[in-house]
Amino acid sequence: xxxxxxxxxxxxxxxxxxxxxxxxxxxxxxxxxxxxxxxxxxxxxxxxxxxxxxxxxxxxxxxxxxxxxxxxxxxxxxxxxxxxxxxxxxxxxxxxxxxxxxxxxxxxxxxxxxxxxxxxxxxxxxxxxxxxxxxxxxxxxxxxxxxxxxxxxxxxxxxxxxxxxxxxxxxxxxxx
Amino acid sequence: xxxxxxxxxxxxxxxxxxxxxxxxxxxxxxxxxxxxxxxxxxxxxxxxxxxxxxxxxxxxxxxxxxxxxxxxxxxxxxxxxxxxxxxxxxxxxxxxxxxxxxxxxxxxxxxxxxxxxxxxxxxxxxxxxxxxxxxxxxxxxxxxxxxxxxxxxxxxxxxxxxxxxxxxxxxxxxxxxxxxxxxxxxxxxxxxxxxxxxxxxxxxxxxxxxxxxxxxxxxxxxxxxxxxxxxxxxxxxxxxxxxxxxxxxxxxxxxxxxxxxxxxxxxxxxxxxxxxxxxxxxxxxxxxxxxxxxxxxxxxxxxxxxxxxxxxxxxxxxxxxxxxxxxxxxxxxxxxxxxxxxxxxxxxxxxxxxxxxxxxxxxxxxxxxxxxxxxxxxxxxxxxxxxxxxxxxxxxxxxxxxxxxxxxxxxxxxxxxxxxxxxxxxxxxxxxxxxxxxxxxxxxxxxxxxxxxxxxxxxxxxxxxxxxxxxxxxxxxxxxxxxxxxxxxxxxxxxxxxxxxxxxxxxxxxxxxxxxxxxxxxxxxxxxxx
Numbered sequence: 247x248x249x250x251x252x253x254x255x256x257x258x259x260x261x262x263x264x265x266x267x268x269x270x271x272x273x274x275x276x277x278x279x280x281x282x283x284x285x286x287x288x289x290x291x292x293x294x295x296x297x298x299x300x301x302x303x304x305x306x307x308x309x310x311x312x313x314x315x316x317x318x319x320x321x322x323x324x325x326x327x328x329x330x331x332x333x334x335x336x337x338x339x340x341x342x343x344x345x346x347x348x349x350x351x352x353x354x355x356x357x358x359x360x361x362x363x364x365x366x367x368x369x370x371x372x373x374x375x376x377x378x379x380x381x382x383x384x385x386x387x388x389x390x391x392x393x394x395x396x397x398x399x400x401x402x403x404x405x406x407x408x409x410x411x412x413x414x415x416x417x418x419x420x421x422x
Numbered sequence: 423x424x425x426x427x428x429x430x431x432x433x434x435x436x437x438x439x440x441x442x443x444x445x446x447x448x449x450x451x452x453x454x455x456x457x458x459x460x461x462x463x464x465x466x467x468x469x470x471x472x473x474x475x476x477x478x479x480x481x482x483x484x485x486x487x488x489x490x491x492x493x494x495x496x497x498x499x500x501x502x503x504x505x506x507x508x509x510x511x512x513x514x515x516x517x518x519x520x521x522x523x524x525x526x527x528x529x530x531x532x533x534x535x536x537x538x539x540x541x542x543x544x545x546x547x548x549x550x551x552x553x554x555x556x557x558x559x560x561x562x563x564x565x566x567x568x569x570x571x572x573x574x575x576x577x578x579x580x581x582x583x584x585x586x587x588x589x590x591x592x593x594x595x596x597x598x599x600x601x602x603x604x605x606x607x608x609x610x611x612x613x614x615x616x617x618x619x620x621x622x623x624x625x626x627x628x629x630x631x632x633x634x635x636x637x638x639x640x641x642x643x644x645x646x647x648x649x650x651x652x653x654x655x656x657x658x659x660x661x662x663x664x665x666x667x668x669x670x671x672x673x674x675x676x677x678x679x680x681x682x683x684x685x686x687x688x689x690x691x692x693x694x695x696x697x698x699x700x701x702x703x704x705x706x707x708x709x710x711x712x713x714x715x716x717x718x719x720x721x722x723x724x725x726x727x728x729x730x731x732x733x734x735x736x737x738x739x740x741x742x743x744x745x746x747x748x749x750x751x752x753x754x755x756x757x758x759x760x761x762x763x764x765x766x767x768x769x770x771x772x773x774x775x776x777x778x779x780x781x782x783x784x785x786x787x788x789x790x791x792x793x794x795x796x797x798x799x800x801x802x803x804x805x806x807x808x809x810x811x812x813x814x815x816x817x818x819x820x821x822x823x824x825x826x827x828x829x830x831x832x833x834x835x836x837x838x839x840x841x842x843x844x845x846x847x848x849x850x851x852x853x854x855x856x857x858x859x860x861x862x863x864x865x866x867x868x869x870x871x872x873x874x875x876x877x878x879x880x881x882x883x884x885x886x887x888x889x890x891x892x893x894x895x896x897x898x899x900x901x902x903x904x905x906x907x908x909x910x911x912x913x914x915x916x917x918x919x920x921x922x923x924x925x926x927x928x929x930x931x932x933x934x935x936x937x938x939x940x941x942x943x944x945x946x947x948x949x950x951x952x
């Protein structure tokens with residue numbers, strides 16, 4: 247995570263269109279979003295999003311507060327502090343003639359990636375990890391020829407002992 | 423149609439407008455005048471899309487409106503059916519929230535929720551889209567049941583520490599100013615603002631939408647800031663050391679170039695919307711609270727003070743010489759119209775202004791005393807707003823004189839509502855400040871485009887004949903000696919009247935801080951600079 251990125255966790259009602267409201271807000275307010283993922287949370291009827299925002303503190307503050315204004319948003323937390331758990335998943339399909347398979351398999355093993363599909367022409371790797379780890383593997387696989395790739399974007403969770411992750415309330419942030 | 427079929431069974435007065443945009447503006451005018459939610463209804467497709475400008479206007483100015491739209495039947499949604507529009511999608515960025523009702527069972531709770539959302543916290547418009555077959559479906563209605571899962575976030579209770587810091591800043595200020603915005607009117611914090619200003623002796627500036635939150639005859643009242651504010655007000659901001667912004671949002675028409683605005687001031691910002699704190703500028707202290715509560719608490723926390731010398735300095739710089747322009751005596755100046763209306767109505771009127779030069783003149787030269795007596799489209803700057811909004815204001819305040827002040831451009835944008843006004847028998851007096859131009863644009867062309875008046879010359883119909891066609895009266899006024907008589911005549915007519923005031927074509931609004939500029943680049947009236 248680069249220095250001017252913050253990770254927000256957003257809990258929102260699992261209503262049709264709620265995600266549209268969030269993405270419409272980002273577009274309308276011209277916010278720079280590096281990554282956005284959405285899925286179920288531990289609570290039925292409540293979705294959870296992880297949003298990685300680029301920008302200075304004041305910009306991130308605006309993103310959080312504008313999100314909080316959406317009626318279907320329940321909570322916005324900034325989990326950036328306290329070494330949050332940040333993970334990304336990728337499926338990477340590379341060209342793999344028979345003479346390359348050994349090298350690719352070796353790379354997969356080093357990165358803890360799984361080989362989930364194989365054909366005469368290609369191998370498909372599944373990797374989960376921090377974004378930079380996925381970046382590294384992608385970089386190393388590049389020379390074989392990446393045929394197709396899908397990355398999930400980052401999902402985020404604060405550590406159990408972290409003090410970070412407080413509900414966004416930051417009149418102090420601004421006046422500090 | 424099922425909606426209208428059932429409407430007759432309820433004790434509601436329905437006003438049939440001529441165009442849906444007018445319905446949205448009228449609901450907005452009603453809401454601004456009363457603080458209650460205004461309601462408008464439109465059919466699906468084009469009816470719904472015609473509401474858009476009105477909803478965007480209400481959204482920008484934090485006005486509680488509930489719009490109910492018809493939608494095609496549930497099974498027809500998504501098939502490009504006749505008169506189908508995804509109005510929920512269209513109005514997503516210009517409503518506080520919106521709903522598509524999926525069953526009659528949901529309808530009651532959603533309606534309650536819509537009203538609650540519209541009026542809570544920072545108010546705003548909410549749209550409820552009701553498919554036709556939901557309108558004919560039957561379900562049990564449970565009064566006071568709210569839809570599940572729509573949380574309204576409580577306003578963060580600001581800590582005592584914030585108030586204490588704000589109070590310290592105010593107590594130590596030597597050149598403080600208050601800038602009061604629409605939030606003061608929305609929370610009806612007139613008494614609290616006055617008590618705070620009088621205890622601290624701090625001069626009060628009112629933004630365009632803050633006008634009539636503080637009586638302009640009060641010794642501490644300074645007037646409007648920003649692009650067309652008096653020069654001495656903008657110079658005071660330039661010099662101030664502490665500025666308390668309450669219920670306002672440091673809009674670009676107030677600040678111009680933010681990096682050069684109020685360079686010497688520490689800002690205290692009070693707003694009910696947490697996202698406003700820090701949105702445009704970073705305050706020294708941000709307080710998220712309703713203006714009424716915050717001002718009352720701050721008043722308790724500050725020491726009594728007096729800034730007479732500072733106020734004298736500001737006042738001594740007032741360059742307005744009461745429009746002392748050398749003109750032939752018959753020519754009507756814009757400020758004349760406003761002062762005559764005020765005289766004629768004893769200051770009892772509610773003025774609904776349109777958008778453009780006349781709006782700035784009405785903001786500057788009327789002298790508002792009565793709380794919430796100035797109603798205008800500020801944020802969106804919607805030409806065509808005044809006439810339909812005035813219908814809502816009149817419906818809300820039938821006993822108050824209601825005056826529209828509009829330009830000859832804006833009045834023609836919703837002129838069809840004369841039909842509604844005639845049908846309803848509304849008594850609205852309409853002053854058109856007629857210069858034969860889209861005057862504000864013409865002024866920009868004069869200042870910034872070498873007087874290339876491209877496509878701003880505009881003709882008007884003969885308003886006397888037009889009104890006659892609607893069964894209304896009108897009078898053309900082009901001699902200043904006829905003004906007082908014309909206004910008195912208008913006041914004595916039953917029903918609505920147009921007064922069509924001819925002013926000089928190239929009258930300008932002075933001073934002017936060009937868009938994105940600062941006080942240093944302020945253009946002042948060449949006739950009054952000494």
